[in-house]
Amino acid sequence: MSETSSAVPANASSAAAASRSGSEQAIVADGVSKCYRLYQKPMHRLLDSLHIGGPRYREFWALREVYLDVRKGATVGVIGENGAGKSTLLKLLSGVSSPTTGSVQVNGRVTSLIELGAGFHPEFSGIENIGLACSILGMLPDEIAEKTPQIVEFSELGDFIHRPVKDYSSGMYVRLGFAVATCVEPDILLVDEALSVGDEHFRGKCMRRLNEFAEGGGTTLFVSHDLGAVKQMCEHVVLVHEGRVVEQGPAERVADAYLKRVKMRGNDGLSFAARAGGDYPQWGSGEIAVESVELIGPGGQAARVFSSGEQFTVQTRYRVQGAVREPVFGVGIYRSDGTYVNGSNHEWRAQPIQLTGLEPGETGTVEMIVGSLPLLQGEYYISTFLYDHGHPTPVAIDHRERVVVFQVVDELHRQHGMVTLESDWRVRRELAGGEVCELESQS
Numbered sequence: 068m069s070e071t072s073s074a075v076p077a078n079a080s081s082a083a084a085a086s087r088s089g090s091e092q093a094i095v096a097d098g099v100s101k102c103y104r105l106y107q108k109p110m111h112r113l114l115d116s117l118h119i120g121g122p123r124y125r126e127f128w129a130l131r132e133v134y135l136d137v138r139k140g141a142t143v144g145v146i147g148e149n150g151a152g153k154s155t156l157l158k159l160l161s162g163v164s165s166p167t168t169g170s171v172q173v174n175g176r177v178t179s180l181i182e183l184g185a186g187f188h189p190e191f192s193g194i195e196n197i198g199l200a201c202s203i204l205g206m207l208p209d210e211i212a213e214k215t216p217q218i219v220e221f222s223e224l225g226d227f228i229h230r231p232v233k234d235y236s237s238g239m240y241v242r243l244g245f246a247v248a249t250c251v252e253p254d255i256l257l258v259d260e261a262l263s264v265g266d267e268h269f270r271g272k273c274m275r276r277l278n279e280f281a282e283g284g285g286t287t288l289f290v291s292h293d294l295g296a297v298k299q300m301c302e303h304v305v306l307v308h309e310g311r312v313v314e315q316g317p318a319e320r321v322a323d324a325y326l327k328r329v330k331m332r333g334n335d336g337l338s339f340a341a342r343a344g345g346d347y348p349q350w351g352s353g354e355i356a357v358e359s360v361e362l363i364g365p366g367g368q369a370a371r372v373f374s375s376g377e378q379f380t381v382q383t384r385y386r387v388q389g390a391v392r393e394p395v396f397g398v399g400i401y402r403s404d405g406t407y408v409n410g411s412n413h414e415w416r417a418q419p420i421q422l423t424g425l426e427p428g429e430t431g432t433v434e435m436i437v438g439s440l441p442l443l444q445g446e447y448y449i450s451t452f453l454y455d456h457g458h459p460t461p462v463a464i465d466h467r468e469r470v471v472v473f474q475v476v477d478e479l480h481r482q483h484g485m486v487t488l489e490s491d492w493r494v495r496r497e498l499a500g501g502e503v504c505e506l507e508s509q510s
């Protein structure tokens with residue numbers, strides 16, 4: 068995940084190659100590979116650079132033989148597990164790093180929001196960095212003066228725009244980076260997980276900006292662990308695995324193929340957008356603390372990817388810290404776009420569970436077990452609601468928004484939408500000859 072961002076131009080050689088190509092392609096990667104040299108000690112790197120003794124490094128191929136062909140105006144998603152090589156690919160396309168073998172052609176002005184750490188000058192203020200980034204991008208002073216107010220406005224940094232960027236939070240840094248990268252009217256935008264930093268309001272604003280950019284004919288390469296956002300934004304998705312492009316095609320198909328791969332391997336290595344926990348609201352009087360929220364699969368193991376129809380358990384571990392009259396644990400399920408799918412608790416039931424007499428020091432777990440998950444494929448999240456119902460209106464003890472994100476894959480691919488519905492189908496054919504033919508199908 069990117070902590071920092073920057074707006075950088077494509078390197079001179081790729082820009083030159085692209086201007087020669089003059090094609091309808093925005094980006095062409097032709098058998099690109101990237102090998103890093105891994106040294107066990109910094110001293111070994113120094114000795115090698117001075118050519119003292121034999122080589123002391125181990126080769127690590129972060130990308131191997133990648134072919135990409137992105138036409139102008141396309142929005143392409145890049146997905147894959149941690150360490151798959153996605154950021155490396157973006158760095159090669161932006162010109163920040165050069166391929167070991169193969170070539171990259173980039174046709175147009177590129178700005179990127181990628182993990183560099185060297186993007187903005189830390190001692191300079193936001194406004195000074197805007198000027199610097201714009202001039203690196205080749206803009207003239209008049210143009211910079213015209214764009215700066217738009218960038219400042221989009222970033223919503225207020226007075227912070229005059230403070231050195233070293234004082235910014237990672238979210239503020241990304242806001243400035245995103246504002247610069249998109250306001251300077253690039254032809255190609257490279258976005259690496261930038262949207263996972265920052266609040267929902269800014270995220271929504273960035274998504275709208277990206278959509279406008281695409282509608283205006285811009286080309287975007289979008290690296291993200293947020294499969295919901297990838298599917299929403301991209302028509303074409305590239306799946307990178309251990310440095311190779313192992314699948315590419317329509318977003319829905321490739322995202323599903325990725326999830327099925329991960330699920331088969333027991334959820335290891337799956338990364339989610341950093342949207343669960345952390346920055347999300349949480350409030351309550353605190354007499355009982357929710358210590359953890361786990362999602363459990365049918366085999367009793369913790370999981371983040373579930374199949375439609377499979378057993379799904381939300382397990383909340385609690386610790387009692389003070390006296391409460393009538394605590395009630397609830398779970399809310401939401402789709403990634405915020406649609407409220409379901410809310411329930413152990414009291415609103417034909418046979419409610421009443422929790423009384425909880426004493427400080429007590430710990431325990433509360434489980435909501437769904438025998439057959441009726442959700443269809445997509446990204447969802449859980450919020451947990453622990454309220455004291457022993458008052459005229461329930462009082463929050465520990466309310467947590469968006470604690471866990473999970474994915475649902477629909478192995479059967481037999482329905483579309485958000486939920487599965489058991490249905491019977493009946494057809495009555497009244498044939499021209501007067502005969503009646505009835506057909507029935509049960510789920």
Ligand SMILES: Nc1ncnc2c1ncn2[C@@H]1O[C@H](COP(=O)(O)OP(=O)(O)OP(=O)(O)O)[C@@H](O)[C@H]1O
Pocket residue numbers: 068103104105127129147148149150151152153154155156338
């Ligand atoms: N400068 C470097 N030197 C050595 N190895 C590197 C360097 N940069 C990246 N790597 C390695 O290359 C591999 C690919 O890294 P990369 O950052 O491209 O993966 P990623 O798919 O973007 O992962 P994530 O989703 O975690 O951001 C990783 O194993 C990483 O450790």
